[in-house]
Amino acid sequence: MALDYEKVEKPDGDEPTQKTPQEVASYWLGQISYAEKKRQPFIRRGRQIIKRFKNKRTQTTLGVPMANKRMNVLWSNVQTQKPVLFAQTPKANVSRRNKTKDPVGRNASIVLQNVLQNSLAMEDFDYVMSQVVEDRLLPGSGLAMVEYRPQIEADQVGWQAAETRYLHWEDIITNVARTWQEVWFLGYRVFMTRKEVKAAVLATTGDEELADQISQEITLDHKEADDKGDSRNATEQSEAKAIVWVIWDKSEQQVLHIATGYAQAPLAVMPPPINFDGFWPCPRPLQSTTSNDSTNPVPDFEQYVDQADEIDLLTQRIAGLTKALRLRGVYAADMESIKELMEAGDNDMIPVENFMGLAERGGLDKQVAWFPVREVAETLFKCIEARQSAIQIMYEVTGISDIMRGATDSAETATAQQLKAQFGGVRIRESQKDVQRFIRDLLRKKAEIICEHFKLEVIQAMSGVKMLTQVQKQTIMQTQQLGQQFAQMQQQAAQQAQQQGMQPPPPPQPPAVLQQAQQALQALQKQIPDLEEAMEEPTWEEVMAILRNEKLRGFVVDVETDSTIEPDQQAQQQSATQFVTAVAQFMTAALPIMQAEPDAADFLGELMSWVTRQWKGADTIEGALDEFVEKMKKKAEQPPTPNPQIQADAEKAKADVATAQIGHQTAQVKAQAETTKAQLGVVAAVADHQHGMAERAADMAILQATPPPQPNGGPA
Numbered sequence: 001m002a003l004d005y006e007k008v009e010k011p012d013g014d015e016p017t018q019k020t021p022q023e024v025a026s027y028w029l030g031q032i033s034y035a036e037k038k039r040q041p042f043i044r045r046g047r048q049i050i051k052r053f054k055n056k057r058t059q060t061t062l063g064v065p066m067a068n069k070r071m072n073v074l075w076s077n078v079q080t081q082k083p084v085l086f087a088q089t090p091k092a093n094v095s096r097r098n099k100t101k102d103p104v105g106r107n108a109s110i111v112l113q114n115v116l117q118n119s120l121a122m123e124d125f126d127y128v129m130s131q132v133v134e135d136r137l138l139p140g141s142g143l144a145m146v147e148y149r150p151q152i153e154a155d156q157v158g159w160q161a162a163e164t165r166y167l168h169w170e171d172i173i174t175n176v177a178r179t180w181q182e183v184w185f186l187g188y189r190v191f192m193t194r195k196e197v198k199a200a201v202l203a204t205t206g207d208e209e210l211a212d213q214i215s216q217e218i219t220l221d222h223k224e225a226d227d228k229g230d231s232r233n234a235t236e237q238s239e240a241k242a243i244v245w246v247i248w249d250k251s252e253q254q255v256l257h258i259a260t261g262y263a264q265a266p267l268a269v270m271p272p273p274i275n276f277d278g279f280w281p282c283p284r285p286l287q288s289t290t291s292n293d294s295t296n297p298v299p300d301f302e303q304y305v306d307q308a309d310e311i312d313l314l315t316q317r318i319a320g321l322t323k324a325l326r327l328r329g330v331y332a333a334d335m336e337s338i339k340e341l342m343e344a345g346d347n348d349m350i351p352v353e354n355f356m357g358l359a360e361r362g363g364l365d366k367q368v369a370w371f372p373v374r375e376v377a378e379t380l381f382k383c384i385e386a387r388q389s390a391i392q393i394m395y396e397v398t399g400i401s402d403i404m405r406g407a408t409d410s411a412e413t414a415t416a417q418q419l420k421a422q423f424g425g426v427r428i429r430e431s432q433k434d435v436q437r438f439i440r441d442l443l444r445k446k447a448e449i450i451c452e453h454f455k456l457e458v459i460q461a462m463s464g465v466k467m468l469t470q471v472q473k474q475t476i477m478q479t480q481q482l483g484q485q486f487a488q489m490q491q492q493a494a495q496q497a498q499q500q501g502m503q504p505p506p507p508p509q510p511p512a513v514l515q516q517a518q519q520a521l522q523a524l525q526k527q528i529p530d531l532e533e534a535m536e537e538p539t540w541e542e543v544m545a546i547l548r549n550e551k552l553r554g555f556v557v558d559v560e561t562d563s564t565i566e567p568d569q570q571a572q573q574q575s576a577t578q579f580v581t582a583v584a585q586f587m588t589a590a591l592p593i594m595q596a597e598p599d600a601a602d603f604l605g606e607l608m609s610w611v612t613r614q615w616k617g618a619d620t621i622e623g624a625l626d627e628f629v630e631k632m633k634k635k636a637e638q639p640p641t642p643n644p645q646i647q648a649d650a651e652k653a654k655a656d657v658a659t660a661q662i663g664h665q666t667a668q669v670k671a672q673a674e675t676t677k678a679q680l681g682v683v684a685a686v687a688d689h690q691h692g693m694a695e696r697a698a699d700m701a702i703l704q705a706t707p708p709p710q711p712n713g714g715p716a
Contacts, residue, residue, distance in 0.1 A: 021265030028258045028266065032187065032245055035173040042296045043170055046139030049301050053078060053138055069319035070312040071387075073394060074301055078137045080400060084428055085435045086133045089126055092116035092443055104538040107467065108546045108553075114463040115450050116443055119162055128166045132286055133435065135169045140288035140297035143167045145188075145281045146445040148274055148453055160458050162449040164442060167282070173245070177295050180284050186248045187258075191222050191241040197267070200244075200257065204268035218242050219261030248272070250279045274453070276445055277550075283441030286434060300398070307394040314387040321380040329370040338367060399427025451547040456540060459547075470539045579612075586611060 019027070055072050094113035096105045128144050135142030144166050151158040171189035175182075192200065198215035202208055220240035244267060247256040257267035274281065287297040301308070331338045337352045344350055361367060450459070468476070546552050590604045 022263065024256075024269070025258060025263050025266050028245075028247060028256060029260065029263060031175070031185070032173060032247075032258065032260070035175060035187070038176050039173060039296065042139070042141075045299065045302075046169065049074070049138050049299055052301075069316045071315045073308050073311055073391070077398060077400060078134070081137055081428070081431075082130075082133055085136075085431055086129050089120065090436075090439050090443070092120065094447075104542050104546060107465065107538050108543045111459065111463045111465050111543055112447055112450065112547060114465060115454070115459055116446055118462045119446055119450070122161065123163055125164055128164045129435075129439065131166045132438070136286045136288060136431075136435075137300060139169050140299035141169050141172075142286040143169070143172055143282055144442065146442060146449065147281070148449045150453075157455065160454050162446040162454075164446075172285075174295060178293055180295060183295065184249070184251045186250075186280060186282070187245045190244050190246060192244050193239065193241055194218070194220070197242055197244070197259070201267055204257075204270055214262060214267065217262065217264070218259055221261040248280060253279065274449055276448055281445065283438050283445070286438045304394045304397045307390050307397065310390045311387055311394070314383050314390065318380060318383045318387065321376055321383060325373055325376050325380060327370070327373065329368045331368045335367055338364070451553055452550070456544060459544075460540070467537055467540050467543065468535065470541045473535060473539060476535065582611060583608075 052072075053074050055070075055075065092113050094109045094116065096102060096109055132142035132144050144164055147163050147165050149161045149163050151160070167188050173187045173189075175185050177183045194215045197218055198211045201211035201214050205211065220242050222241045222243045224239075242262075243260045245258045245260070247258055249256060253272065254269060255272055256269050259267055272279065272281075287295075288300050289298040289303070290296075337350050341350045454462075586608060590608070594601050594604060
C-alpha cells in the first residue's frame with residue numbers, strides 16, 4: 001500500500017530516518033505552510049497589480065484615494081508587450097546534433113519533429129502560453145508543465161497525448177531558495193471534490209476501502225473567492241473542495257499528494273510518473289526581474305509605479321481643468337436681457353427696456369465680467385505637458401520605444417526607422433529569448449514523453465513518415481525471392497519443352513505462399529507507394545532504438561523552436577530570395593563537377609549543407625537536401641542520357657567518318673593495286689631485258705664459235 005512507512009531525507013543532508021505516514025504528512029504540511037508564508041508578500045503584491053490591470057483599484061500605491069479619472073498605462077503596456085513576447089504558435093524544429101551523414105538520425109529527427117508539431121496542433125498551446133506570458137508581465141512569474149495523458153480502454157492503453165497544462169501563479173510553491181538550482185521541491189495546488197479525492201487515492205493505492213475512508217474524513221477547506229478575493233464571503237452555492245498539494249521532491253526522487261485538510265497521511269507517495277531530464281515536469285519559470293538572493297521576482301510594474309501614479313494624478317487634474325474650461329460670467333441683476341441674449345438662437349433680436357441706460361453704462365461689453373478661462377487653459381496645457389513628460393519617462397524606464405507604438409515621423413528615412421526599430425528591440429530582446437527558452441524546454445519535455453511512452457502505432461500515425469518495419473522488409477525480400485524462383489521454374493520448363501520439340505506448357509498457378517505474399521505486398525504498396533525507395537531507408541526498429549534510448553537520443557536529436565515573435569515579412573522574403581539565389585548559383589557550379597567526378601558528391605553535399613545552415617529556417621529542408629545529394633551521386637555514377645539531337649548528330653558524324661574511312665581504304669587498295677601492277681611491269685620488263693640479253697649472249701657465243709670463211713672458197 002502506498003501509505004506505508006517511507007524514508008524522508010531532509011534537504012540539509014541528515015541521514016534518512018523511518019517516519020510514519022502521519023509524520024510524513026506533518027513534515028510536508030510544515031514545509032508547505034512555511035513556503036506559503038514566505039511567498040505571501042509576492043502574492044499580495046501580485047493581486048494588487050492585477051486589480052490595477054483590470055482597473056478595479058480604489059487607491060494608489062501610496063494609499064491615496066484614487067480619482068475617478070485615470071489612465072490605465074499598465075493595461076496599455078501589457079497589451080503592447082504581450083504580442084512582442086509571444087505572437088505565433090511555435091514550430092518544433094528537431095535536428096541532429098551531429099551533422100554527419102546519418103540516415104537513421106535524420107529519420108529519427110523527422111519523426112520526432114512531426115509528432116511534436118501534431119501534438120502542438122492537437123491542443124490549445126497558444127492559450128496556455130498567453131496565460132504564462134501574462135503572468136510574467138503582471139505578477140512577474142509564469143509557469144506551465146507537461147503531463148502524460150494516456151487513454152485507458154479495457155485495461156489497454158489506447159491513444160496517448162503529451163499535454164501542456166497551465167499552472168496559476170498563486171498555486172505554486174518551492175522551498176526558500178536564492179536561485180533555481182537550489183530548489184529541491186516544487187509544489188502546485190489542485191482543488192478536489194470528495195469524489196475526485198477517492199478516485200485519486202484509489203488510483204495510487206488500489207485499496208477501495210482506504211480511498212472511501214479518506215474521502216469521507218478529509219476536510220473541504222477551499223471555497224471560490226468572491227470578487228474581492230476573499231473566500232470567506234463566497235456564496236453558499238459555491239462547492240467546497242479539498243486543497244491538495246502535488247509535491248515533486250527532487251531530494252528523494254518521489255511525488256507526494258499532501259492534503260491540507262487531512263493530516264493523518266499523504267494521499268499518495270509514488271515515484272515520478274515520468275523520468276524527466278532534470279526531474280521537474282516543468283521548465284524553469286518565466287520570470288521578470290530577479291537577483292541572486294531570492295527566487296521570488298519583482299514585477300515589472302514596480303519599476304514604473306511612481307510614474308503611473310503621477311500620470312493618474314495629472315489625468316485627474318486635466319479632467320478637472322477641462323470641466324472648468326467653460327465660458328461663464330456675471331452681470332447686474334437688473335439686466336435680465338443679457339441672460340436672454342446668451343440663451344437666444346441664431347439671428348434673434350432681444351428687446352431691452354432701458355436701452356439708453358445700457359448705453360450710459362458703457363455698452364453691453366461693460367455689463368458682463370467673464371470668468372478668467374485664460375489662466376485655466378494655460379494651467380491645462382501645463383498639466384498635459386507634464387503628463388506627456390511622465391509618459392515619456394515611463395517609456396524610458398520600460399524600454400517601449402515609439403516605433404513599437406507606431407509613432408513614427410513621415411519625414412524620417414527608411415534607414416532611420418529601421419535603426420529606431422532595432423534600438424527599441426534591444427530592451428525587450430532578453431525577454432523574448434527567455435520566452436523562447438521556456439517554450440523550447442516545454443517541447444523537450446514533450447519529446448521525452450513521446451519517445452519513452454508513446455506506442456509505435458501512435459508515433460506512426462502522428463508522424464506520417466512512410467517507413468518499413470524489419471518484418472515488412474523481410475516479407476518484401478522473401479516475396480521477391482519466391483517470385484524469382486517461380487520465374488526460373490517457368491523458364492526451365494519452357495526450355496525443356498523446346499528441347500524435346502514439344503509445345504511449351506501453359507503457365508502454372510503460383511504457389512499459395514507466393515500468392516499470399518504478393519497480396520500482402522500489394523496491400524503494403526497502397527500504404528507506401530515507393531517501396532523501392534523505402535527499402536533503402538532505415539526501419540522503424542532502428543529509428544525507435546534511438547528515440548527510446550535516452551543517452552543516444554541526447555546525442556542524436558536536439559529540440560529547438562523557431563522564433564515566436566511576429567516575423568518581419570520583408571526581411572524574411574529578402575533572406576529567402578538570397579538563399580534561393582545562392583543555392584541556384586552553387587548547383588550551377590556543382591552539377592558539372594559531380595557528373596565529371598561522382599566521388600566529389602559527398603564533399604559538395606557537405607558544403608551545401610554548411611551553406612544551408614547559414615540561413616535561419618533552412619534546416620527544415622536538410623533531409624530533402626540529403627536525399628537530393630544521394631540521388632545526384634547515383635545519377636552521376638550512371639552514364640549520362642544523351643540528347644536525341646546530339647545523338648543523331650553523333651551518329652551522322654560517325655557515319656561520315658565510316659564513309660570517309662571506306663573511301664580512304666578503297667583509295668589505298670587502288671593505289672596498292674596500281675603499285676603492284678607497276679611493280680609487276682617492272683619485273684616483266686626486267687625479265688624481258690634479261691631474256692633479250694641472254695639471247696644476245698647466245699648469239700654472240702654462236703658467232704664466236706663459227707670459223708670465218710676462207711678466201712677463194714678453199715677449206716680453212
